[in-house]
Amino acid sequence: MKTYEKEDIKVVWEQEKCKHAAVCAKGLPSVFKPKEKPWIQTEGASKQEIIDVVSKCPSGALSIKKD
Numbered sequence: 001m002k003t004y005e006k007e008d009i010k011v012v013w014e015q016e017k018c019k020h021a022a023v024c025a026k027g028l029p030s031v032f033k034p035k036e037k038p039w040i041q042t043e044g045a046s047k048q049e050i051i052d053v054v055s056k057c058p059s060g061a062l063s064i065k066k067d
C-alpha cells in the first residue's frame with residue numbers, strides 16, 4: 001500500500017487490487033500518471049477533484065484516508 005498526501009487527506013493505492021482500468025488516468029490525467037514516478041501527483045488538481053475520481057475507481061485500489 002502506498003499513500004500520497006493532499007492537504008488533510010491521503011490518497012491510498014493498493015497495487016494488488018489495481019486492475020489497470022485507467023479510469024483514474026482518463027478522469028484526471030494531471031494527477032494519475034501511470035508512466036511517471038511517483039505515478040500519483042496530488043499537486044495536479046484540487047482535493048475535491050481527486051476525491052471524485054478516487055470514488056470512481058472500479059477495483060477499490062484507490063481510496064481516501066482522512067487524518
Ligand code: SF4
Nearest residue numbers: 018019021022024057
Ligand atoms: S482506476 Fe483504479 S483500478 Fe483503474 S488504474 Fe486507476 S487505480 Fe487502478
